Amino acid sequence: MSERGGRWRNAADLGPPPRWLNCPRKGSVIAEKFLPFKTPLSSVYDSQVPEASRFPPSMLVAAIARYKLKMGLWIDLTNTSRFYNKEEVEAAGINYLKLQCRGHGECPSAEQTQTFLQICRNFISKHPLEIIGVHCTHGFNRTGFLIAAYLVENMSWSVEAAVKAIAMARPPGIYKADYLRELFSRYGDVADTVPAPPRPDWCIEEDSVDLDDDGNPLDSGQDEGGEGHTRRRKEFRKKNPTFMEGVPGVTPIATQPKLIQIQRKCQDMCHWNSSGFPGSQPVSMDIENLDLLRQKPYKVSWKADGTRYMMLIDGEGEVYFVDRDNCVFQVAGLIFPRRKDPMGHIQDTLVDGEMIIDKADGQDVPRYLIYDIIRFEGKEVGKTDFNVRLICISKEICEPRKQAMRDGRIDRNNEPFGVRQKEFWDVTCAESLLGEKFSRNMSHEVDGLIFQPVPDEYTCGRTMSVLKWKPPHLNSVDFRLKIVKECGQGLLPKSLGHLYVGSYDQPIAVIKVTKQIKALDNKIIECKYENDQWVLLRERTDKSFPNSYSTAMGVMKSIKHPVTKEILLGFIRDHRWQNPQKRMVCLDRDLMPPPKMAR
Secondary structure, X not given: OOHHHHHHHHHHOOOOOOOOOOOOOEOOOEOOOEEEEOOOOOHHHHHHOOHHHXXXXXXXXXXXXXXXXXXXXXXXOOOOOOOOOHHHHHOOOOEEEEOOOOEOOEOOOHHHHHHHHHHHHHHHHXXXXXXXXXXXXXXXXXXXXXXXXXXXXXXXXXXXXXXXXHHHHOOOXXXXXXXXXXXXXXXXXXXXXXXXXXXXXXXXXXXXXOEOOOXXXXXXXXXXXXXXXOOOOOOOOOOXXXXXXXXXXXXXXXXXXXXXXXXXXXXXXXXOOOOOOOOEEEEEOOOOHHHHHHHOOEEEEEEEOOEEEEEEEOOOOOEEEEOOOXXXXXXXXXXXXXXXXXXXXXXXXXXXXXXXXXXXXXXXEEEEEEEEEEEEOOEOHHHOOHHHHHHXXXXXXXXXXXXXXXXXXXXXXXXXXXXXXXXOEEHHHHHHHOOHHHHHHOOOOEEEEXXXXXXXXXXXXXXXXXXXXXXXXXXXXXXXXXXXXXXXOOEEEEEEEEEEOEOOOOOOEEEOOOHHHHOOOOOEEEEEEEOOEEEXXXXXXXXOOOOEHHHHHHHHHHHHOOOOHHHHHHHHHHHOOOEOOEOOOOOHHHOOOOOOOOO
């Protein structure tokens, strides 16, 4: 028996997934674009599946041919690769793509949803006459959720119409209440959520509490939750978490249960039902989303070349930083007095910001710049508009610290680093922020601008309305590098650097292998696009994962159709949103970057 054949037979020992045998094989085509179906099972499962219930990939391929349809893309959403060999799909001339979604008690995340949408948009634009096959284990909830998201976001359907269309094409449609709630929460009003249909008979017959939807044993370390709660994935655990170099007084939290308690507390404060870092992630500005500056008021700030951290303030001696890998660090000697009770200490508070190293009087001075807030003393300030959040940061967090310094209750020299509020200005100040005068006054590196919508609340995950702009020559992507040997008949073996992004199992680009590149195999590397090729900028030692597929596509779009400084400033000057009752004009004197003195 071949090694590959043995592997598939071992996978088959787990048997068909729960509730699969009597689940209908497929639905009908939705919006002339999507065919939902359950996962096929390869022939190695035949001994466990009655002949009338079998569903190999070839059966679906034959059915598509009978309907005179051409399927160009096959998207597999299952959280396993044991059900069939993807080569069976590719042999039929169909592009296979794996987008893993857990499924059991967990809706597709915003990041996974955006990846799915981007993949489908790209495919449909190039192959408008071909359909896309989408399957999870049973072809209802994960599949229906993502197809509905596409109908709403890309075809301007109402969420109600999308849910109804899926129910008609694949009865009874999305039958999990938490999936429906999440759809309406993202794309409508959660109060309008339609009731979940009764579960079909095939779904009830063999429900196993010990297995997930893909037939994998559930992780005993996961939250069980209750009604309305979703299971989180097991948290990624970095072996040797390190804080930003040059910052003292910081210790990693590596022991349980303290680590998971802090991670979960921050996630719960953000209403983040997935695993990992819950912070907001801006998107690259491109020619299309530039138009957002016309649609609503924005504020602008400089983009510092620092390191991103959320900060949890939970009482005296209980100050923690959370990085993008969701590693937790405790900070010693940092005090946050209350404004109304100067002898008391702020608690139950979560802010967002970045650590930078300022150059002051020839010395490196680390500072944490707070630029947003999610919760203050138990109050969900993140639900308010950005102006209110900025006032809260200034009035309740930074000013009480300054007063305590004036009163002698805080000795700045005994603190590990400084804490400042990051300033934001009216969008018309963008030109001044890009000017030489502002750059001269800055004491740390600046690599672009951040545009924050004023009316919007704080949003976790990839946030389409928060824009980051970089000069086109600085636009970059964080890839995972994998060096492979490329061989061919009559050719000498050649090393090639394959560049991977998250949620996508194929390399999306290549990089020339040099001596420096060779030492970075399987590392996260930041690259820019220069002279029609990807060029290494640096290793990202602060990150364990590459950019997601959707983030990478956004950056590539901005590289292909760049928003130059001239285009950006011209758009702001002529087309920005303006309050008809108040015309804002930014003057250079309005800009106040952090001063250079050590304090």
